[in-house]
Amino acid sequence: MSIPRESSDYLVRIISRSGTVRALACVTTGLVADACHRHGTFPTASAALGRALTGGALFGALLKTGQRIALAFEGNGPLRKILVEADANGAVRGCVGNPEVVLVRDDGKLDVGRALGHAGLLTVTKDLGLKEPYRGTVTLYTSEIAEDLAYYLTESEQIPSAVGLGVFVEADGSVGVAGGFLVQALPPHDEAVIEQLMSRIETMPAVSEQLRGGATPEKMLEYLFAGIPYDTLEKRALAFVCSCSRERLERVLLSLGKDELAAMIADRGEAEVTCELCGERYHFSREELQRLHDEPQPSAG
Known part of the structure; x- marks a missing residue:
């Protein structure tokens, strides 16, 4: 999956010169707006999906080339x-299970925690190119997304982490800004540096507030690491890109079996398959369904 050249979203990854802390920060306004438009999300669903997409971008940047995370x-x-x-x-x-969610807290902020629900699970699946993917599951911590991701990293992967995510939804329902940061302590832990970073995180303005004020990923990292020498490792483009294709959806239809395809041809004479993750719709005519039905089945031996 390639990133469009015109993408304005990007991520910056740094490491302290002592090698004991790494951090990432990103702006994801464009890709979050794209996703919310595709799925027709209402404000609270937009905030929740935007935070999760931003978290996914940060987690993905910790992987090696060819690896994926869900x-x-x-x-x-x-x-x-x-x-x-x-x-x-x-x-x-x-994507979100129900895009038509609007819940607002007493202070006027969108209530992502109540929208997701305070009882549930976060499952992280990593495809590292091995025979079986790695899978870790934790209970939802606050359902505010950022705290849940930090809790997962600290509990399941034993890496003390802090995550900040922000999405600002405008009065007309559009996505104004989106972005976030991830900070991780690496062994051997430097407690003085960790305390300094935690103090900065606790006092820094909300991510969405910083982005609305014109802050960049570089500026967020400069604020967090004030007084801590660090080196920039990379800057990479981000975008909403789906791996679905007509060929992949054909394989989905083939997996239904000849009987189901025959029933589909007899009943409707056509089919429309929608990718859950990007909302792209693929139409299959009677002739295309018949061709799939007539394809020889692979031998069991």
């Missing part, structure tokens, strides 16, 4: 679930 948030709230997939190249895609 995040599945499943809760007992009206949103039901959030699914996100990302790779090491900066491609991100995702």
